[in-house]
Amino acid sequence: MKELDLHLHVLVKQEEELTPEEVELLDEARRATYRSYAPYSHFSVGAAVALADGTIVSGSNQENAAYPSGLCAERTAVFYANSQYPDQPIRRICIVARDTKGEFLQRPISPCGACRQVLLEAEQRAGGDIEVLLYGTEGIYAISSVKDLLPLCFELPGRK
Numbered sequence: 001m002k003e004l005d006l007h008l009h010v011l012v013k014q015e016e017e018l019t020p021e022e023v024e025l026l027d028e029a030r031r032a033t034y035r036s037y038a039p040y041s042h043f044s045v046g047a048a049v050a051l052a053d054g055t056i057v058s059g060s061n062q063e064n065a066a067y068p069s070g071l072c073a074e075r076t077a078v079f080y081a082n083s084q085y086p087d088q089p090i091r092r093i094c095i096v097a098r099d100t101k102g103e104f105l106q107r108p109i110s111p112c113g114a115c116r117q118v119l120l121e122a123e124q125r126a127g128g129d130i131e132v133l134l135y136g137t138e139g140i141y142a143i144s145s146v147k148d149l150l151p152l153c154f155e156l157p158g159r160k
């Protein structure tokens, strides 16, 4: 029997260690949480994506009485970016959440499986890594590629 070890490398940064571009993206993701529509979970998520030309696009979770019809912040942001700027690759995404009391989380949340799958395809479409920043007030997780978040991912055989 052989073994396969899959490794995830995460940098845990303080806000002071972010670049000005990263801080701008974080600020936009934080602002996006206030545009969330979450009357059911009362959990507000914001995502901001930076495009290759510097444009920032944000999204927030949008819920619905028919629960599965809602959409996570990450997919709202990525789909909006790719539909408005199809020729601008996504380079970075920052994800922020506030809890049911409205407080920013101390420890970051990670994107759900469906969002990882969508982010993976956005990365393939971008032709380069998408850096993922997951915000927590105690530390910001920086992951250099979406691939790291979805090991052994599904890809259509033969698709480039």
Ligand code: THU
Binding pocket: 038, 041, 043, 044, 045, 060, 061, 062, 063, 070, 071, 072, 073, 074, 109, 110, 111, 112, 115
């Ligand atoms: N949610 C996101 O927007 N992103 C995530 O990564 C996880 C969950 C949303 C979906 C739902 O509106 C609420 O958070 C509670 O699950």
